[in-house]
Amino acid sequence: MTSETSLRSAQRKRKVVRSNALLRQNYPSSFLIPAYVILLIFFFVPTILNFVYAFTNWSAFSKTISFNGFDNFIQLFQSGTLLRDLRVTLIYALLVAIFQNTFGLMLAVFLEEDTHINRFARVMFFIPVIMSALAVGYIWQAILKSDGALNQILGFFSGQTIDISWLGSTTWTIVVVAAIHGWKWMGLSMLVFLAGLKTIDADVLEAAAIDGANRRQLFWKIKFPLLAPAFTFNVATSLLGSMNGFDVVQATTQGGPGGTTEILNLFVWRTFGQGLYSQSTTMSLVLFVMVLVIAIPLIAYLRRRESKIL
Incomplete structure (x- = not known):
C-alpha cells in the first residue's frame, strides 16, 4: 500500500x-x-x-525647478482652498454613495423578478452607466437651467411661470450634482445588488415564509443582511470613485456657485491649466493620500462586517 x-x-x-x-x-x-x-x-x-x-516651485512662470519644502501646502492651507476643497470632496463623495446605492438597491428590489418588462427596464436603467459622464452632465445642465426643460414642465402643470435656478444655490447645488452622479451610476449598483439577490438560497426564503414572515420581514431580516458582499463592493466603489470625480461637476457647475462644488480634481485641472503646476500636483497628492486613508479602513470595516453577518 x-x-x-x-x-x-x-x-x-x-x-x-x-x-x-x-x-x-x-x-x-x-x-x-x-x-x-x-x-x-x-x-x-x-x-x-x-x-x-508637489514639493517644488514648478510652474509655467518659472524657468527653473527647485525644491521649496512644504510651501505649496502652507499656501493652500492659509488661503483656505485646501480645507474647502477637502470638505466639498468628502461631502460630495458621501452624498454620491448614498444616492447611488439607494437608487440601485430600490431598482434591484423592484426588478428582481425575471419578467420581460423587468429585463427591459434593467437595460434602460443601465444605459446611463455606459454613457459619457460629460454627456450626462451637459444633458442635466440643460434640463436644470432656469429656462430648461424641468422648469417648463413644472410651469405647464402649475399654469404659471417657474424660474427656479436648480444649480444656483450655494447650499443645495452640491446635493443636486451628487444626485446626478448617483443617477448615472445607479445601474451598476443595481446589477451588483441583483447578483446578490440571485445568490440567496430559495430554501432559506421558503423556510422563512413558512414560519410566517411577510415580504417586508423577508427583505429586512434575510435578504438585506445577506447582501453584505454587494454592499461592500458598491459602497467602496461609489465612495472612492466619486472622490476622483470630475466630469459631472465640470459639465454642470464648473465648481460654482462660489466654489461650493469645487472638488479636488476640479482644482487640479483648473490650476494646471493656469500654469500653476506645483499647486496642481500638491492637491493631487492630497487627494491620493485622502483616498488611501479612507479606503484602507473602509474596506477593512466592510469586510469585517461581511464576515460577521455571513
Missing part, C-alpha cells in the same frame, strides 16, 4: 510539472513585458514624479 501511494504521489507530481511546463511554453512570461512597460511609464513614473513635484 505504501509503495502504491508513493507511486501515485510521484505520478501526480509529474503531471503537475508537465502541466506547468506546458503552461510556460504556451504563455511565456515575456508576454507580460509590454504591459509592465506601459504600466511603468504611464502610472508608476507619473505617480512618483507627482510626489516629487
Whole structure:
C-alpha cells in the first residue's frame, strides 16, 4: 500500500510539472513585458514624479525647478482652498454613495423578478452607466437651467411661470450634482445588488415564509443582511470613485456657485491649466493620500462586517 501511494504521489507530481511546463511554453512570461512597460511609464513614473513635484516651485512662470519644502501646502492651507476643497470632496463623495446605492438597491428590489418588462427596464436603467459622464452632465445642465426643460414642465402643470435656478444655490447645488452622479451610476449598483439577490438560497426564503414572515420581514431580516458582499463592493466603489470625480461637476457647475462644488480634481485641472503646476500636483497628492486613508479602513470595516453577518 505504501509503495502504491508513493507511486501515485510521484505520478501526480509529474503531471503537475508537465502541466506547468506546458503552461510556460504556451504563455511565456515575456508576454507580460509590454504591459509592465506601459504600466511603468504611464502610472508608476507619473505617480512618483507627482510626489516629487508637489514639493517644488514648478510652474509655467518659472524657468527653473527647485525644491521649496512644504510651501505649496502652507499656501493652500492659509488661503483656505485646501480645507474647502477637502470638505466639498468628502461631502460630495458621501452624498454620491448614498444616492447611488439607494437608487440601485430600490431598482434591484423592484426588478428582481425575471419578467420581460423587468429585463427591459434593467437595460434602460443601465444605459446611463455606459454613457459619457460629460454627456450626462451637459444633458442635466440643460434640463436644470432656469429656462430648461424641468422648469417648463413644472410651469405647464402649475399654469404659471417657474424660474427656479436648480444649480444656483450655494447650499443645495452640491446635493443636486451628487444626485446626478448617483443617477448615472445607479445601474451598476443595481446589477451588483441583483447578483446578490440571485445568490440567496430559495430554501432559506421558503423556510422563512413558512414560519410566517411577510415580504417586508423577508427583505429586512434575510435578504438585506445577506447582501453584505454587494454592499461592500458598491459602497467602496461609489465612495472612492466619486472622490476622483470630475466630469459631472465640470459639465454642470464648473465648481460654482462660489466654489461650493469645487472638488479636488476640479482644482487640479483648473490650476494646471493656469500654469500653476506645483499647486496642481500638491492637491493631487492630497487627494491620493485622502483616498488611501479612507479606503484602507473602509474596506477593512466592510469586510469585517461581511464576515460577521455571513
